[in-house]
Amino acid sequence: EVQLLESGGGLVQPGGSLRLSCAASGLTFVNYAMSWVRQAPGKGLEWVSSISITGDTTNYADSVKGRFSISRDNSKKTLYLQMNSLRAEDTAVYYCATLAIWGTTGDYWGQGTLVTVSS
Amino acid sequence: QSVLTQPPSAAGTPGQRVTISCSGSSSNIGTNFAYWYRQLPGTAPKLLIYRNNQRPSGVPDRFSGSKSGTSASLAISGLRSEDEADYYCAAWDDSLSGVVFGGGTKLTVL
Numbered sequence: 001e002v003q004l005l006e007s008g009g010g011l012v013q014p015g016g017s018l019r020l021s022c023a024a025s026g027l028t029f030v031n032y033a034m035s036w037v038r039q040a041p042g043k044g045l046e047w048v049s050s051i052s053i054t055g056d057t058t059n060y061a062d063s064v065k066g067r068f069s070i071s072r073d074n075s076k077k078t079l080y081l082q083m084n085s086l087r088a089e090d091t092a093v094y095y096c097a098t099l100a101i102w103g104t105t106g107d108y109w110g111q112g113t114l115v116t117v118s119s
Numbered sequence: 120q121s122v123l124t125q126p127p128s129a130a131g132t133p134g135q136r137v138t139i140s141c142s143g144s145s146s147n148i149g150t151n152f153a154y155w156y157r158q159l160p161g162t163a164p165k166l167l168i169y170r171n172n173q174r175p176s177g178v179p180d181r182f183s184g185s186k187s188g189t190s191a192s193l194a195i196s197g198l199r200s201e202d203e204a205d206y207y208c209a210a211w212d213d214s215l216s217g218v219v220f221g222g223g224t225k226l227t228v229l
């Protein structure tokens with residue numbers, strides 16, 4: 001069974017930093033491009049960032065470009081999202097996912113981790 | 120304001136067929152595949168349709184997708200109460216070099 005387990009969410013003050021992790025199991029991690037998608041409370045889905053299989057190609061939404069950094073450790077089967085200069089509008093549930101849009105045969109999502117940016 | 124435009128709500132009665140639209144542009148749906156997700160309250164999204172009209176294994180054939188020009192559609196036939204959920208379309212956008220989602224459509228089964 002495929003499992004994507006996010007961690008690292010929590011309450012942080014505006015301007016602060018947080019690092020999210022996503023531990024993968026039940027799939028060949030190195031075969032999947034990985035993504036972060038977020039959902040603000042009561043709102044729709046917003047793609048945040050994606051990283052290629054090898055990690056040499058990354059993409060970011062304009063809303064987080066220059067503040068967030070995506071990375072992966074294939075030896076640990078783990079995806080990361082470093083979030084700096086956090087704003088109130090970054091408050092959301094953050095999901096890690098293997099989006100089918102990257103041409104993979106599987107589309108898997110974690111259960112999400114809540115990030116709250118508030119003073 | 121989402122790059123892909125969906126109606127905020129849709130409704131139907133059990134057994135009915137409903138269609139949800141997703142309007143984009145030449146830089147996303149017009150040149151790339153459309154994807155559809157369903158999200159039940161408090162859970163992660165689940166893929167319903169990929170590459171415009173393909174169903175992942177396990178997704179009933181009551182769900183079908185289509186694309187025409189810069190728009191895509193999701194059709195649900197034989198509507199059931201458990202189909203009540205939020206539905207999202209998605210696509211790659213060449214201009215933004217990123218994934219774009221629709222704003223979501225809340226489907227109510229009356």
